[in-house]
Amino acid sequence: PTTLELPDFSLVVLIGATGSGKSTFASRWFAPTEVISSDRCRGLVCDDENDQSISADAFDLVRTIAEKRLKNRRLAVIDATNVRASERRDWIALARRWHALPVAIVIDPGLDICIERNKLRPDRAFGPKVPQRMVQEIRKGLRNLAHEGFRQVWKLSSVEAVDAAIVTRKP
Ligand code: GTP
Ligand code: MG
Numbered sequence: 001p002t003t004l005e006l007p008d009f010s011l012v013v014l015i016g017a018t019g020s021g022k023s024t025f026a027s028r029w030f031a032p033t034e035v036i037s038s039d040r041c042r043g044l045v046c047d048d049e050n051d052q053s054i055s056a057d058a059f060d061l062v063r064t065i066a067e068k069r070l071k072n073r074r075l076a077v078i079d080a081t082n083v084r085a086s087e088r089r090d091w092i093a094l095a096r097r098w099h100a101l102p103v104a105i106v107i108d109p110g111l112d113i114c115i116e117r118n119k120l121r122p123d124r125a126f127g128p129k130v131p132q133r134m135v136q137e138i139r140k141g142l143r144n145l146a147h148e149g150f151r152q153v154w155k156l157s158s159v160e161a162v163d164a165a166i167v168t169r170k171p
Contacts, residue, residue, distance in 0.1 A: 001165060001166060002154065002156065002161065002162035002164065002165050002166070003165075003166045003167075003168060004145045004152075004154050004159075004165060004166065004168070005077075005106065005168050005169075005170055006056055006101075006103055006152070006165045006167060006168070006169055006170070007103075007169070007170060007171075008075060008098060008169050008170065008171050009073055009074075009094075009099075009101065009109065010075050010101045010102070010103045010152075011066065011070060011075075011078070011091060011094060011095035011100045011101070011103065012030075012075065012076070012077040012078065012103045012105060013078045013082050013088060013102065013103065013104050013105070013150070014026060014077065014078060014079050014080070014082065014089045014105050014107060014139070015081070015082045015083070015088070015104055015105065015106045015107065015138055015145075016081065016082075016107035016108060016134075017081060017083070017105065017108075017111070017114045017130075017131040017134035017135060017138065018081060018114065018124060018126075018130060018131050019106045019113070019114035019115065019116075019118040019121070019124065019131055020108060020109055020113075020114050020131075021107055021109060021162055022079055022080075022107050023035075023037060023039075023079055025107055025162060025165075026077050026079050026103075029095075029167035030077050030167075034069075034074070034075050034076060034077050035077045035079050036062050036065050036066055036069075036076055036077065036078055036079060036082035037062075037066055037080070038055075038059060038062050038078075038081075039080075040059055040081065041059070041061040041062050041077075042054060042055070042057040042058040044058075044061065044067075045057045045061060047059075048049070049123065049169040050123055050124075059080075059162060061093065062078065062091065062155050064077075064095060065111075066078060066091075066117075066120050067094060067097075069097070070097075070098035070100050071093065073098075073100075075100075075146060075169075076100075078091055079091060083134045083137045083138055084137060084141070085141055085144065085148055087089050088104075088148055088150075089148070092148060092149035092150065095149075095151070101151050101152065102107040102149055102151055102152075103150060103151065103152040103153075103154070104145045104150040104152070104153045104154065105154045105156070106138065106142065106145075106153070106154065106155045106156065107156050107162060108135065108138065108139070108155070108157045108159075109156075109157075109158060109159045109162055110135075110158065110159070111128075111131060111132055111135045113159060114131040114134075114135065115128045115131055115132075120133065124161055128170045135162065142155065145157075
């Protein structure tokens with residue numbers, strides 16, 4: 001099993017397609033106050049966690065909360081798909097601004113798993129094309145994550161790997 005030993009003061013960026021298990025992983029290993037969910041922020045500004053059209057407002061909120069936490073030297077976890085390098089760039093910049101360690105955790109149990117899980121979710125009524133595109137895009141960018149600026153890159157590339165992973169903190 002992989003032990004993800006994170007510095008106490010990290011900005012953790014989860015990367016994974018819809019249905020990959022990001023929110024589940026986050027709630028298993030991080031305190032609720034540490035996890036900043038783009039869906040939750042979407043809900044806060046418009047009562048519909050699935051309304052993609054208000055993304056800009058939701059992400060402003062994610063960024064603001066993350067920045068406040070980092071300003072107070074608190075670890076923060078960005079729970080969003082973070083599929084593209086352009087989406088991840090902001091988080092790297094934010095971590096650097098506050099001298100937090102940018103950490104990437106890639107959750108990739110496989111496309112079939114993402115599709116199957118989303119079938120069971122009434123709130124994720126899109127076809128397989130959506131996770132398919134995300135999985136492709138994430139895998140394409142995988143090798144470049146360190147170059148993007150992530151100082152730790154963890155890849156959990158199967159259901160078993162996600163299950164077995166252990167997250168620890170070091171001062
Ligand atoms: P989005 O928020 O849509 O991007 O998805 P997500 O990556 O946050 O996935 P989430 O953690 O919500 O998991 C999706 C579904 O898969 C949920 O119904 C979970 O209960 C289930 N799930 C997540 N992780 C696991 C796991 O390790 N094992 C099993 N059996 N189910 C899981
Ligand atoms: Mg989620």
